[in-house]
Amino acid sequence: MRVLFDHSVPAPLRHHLREHAVTEAHEQGWQTLSNGELLTEAENAGFDVLVTADKNIRYQQNLSTRRIALVVLGNPRWPVLRNHAPLVAAAVAAAMPGSYHEVTIP
DSSP states (O other), rough: EEEEEESSSGGGGGGTTTTEEEEEEEEOOTTOHHHHHHHHHHHHHHOEEEEETTTTTTHHHHHGGOOOOEESSOOOOOOHHHHGGGHHHHHHHOOOOOOOOEEEEO
16 A cells, blocks of 8 residues: 655654555655645545544544545654554554544553
8 A cells, every 4th residue: 555654653653564655745745735735635646545643634624535544643752653553554454445543552
């Protein structure tokens, strides 16, 4: 799958998603895009999954018409997240078009 990390996702997480093609928003020049614009650009570019730490995205955007899947991190701080990277990898692997999954991380 093609996976896009927004600016809130720690880059080292990509090493836990080796079976996927991971790109960071800044690599696309999309670091200044708002959530709605980022979702649209990602869909138009053929990304399958957006990984973000923005828990409010599901309330700010109408996700029912989106093809891109969302995986939301419960805690984006790398010292904590790295211990839960397998949960994120499983959520990305299970993502379906238009799905939403929040990975609970204490």
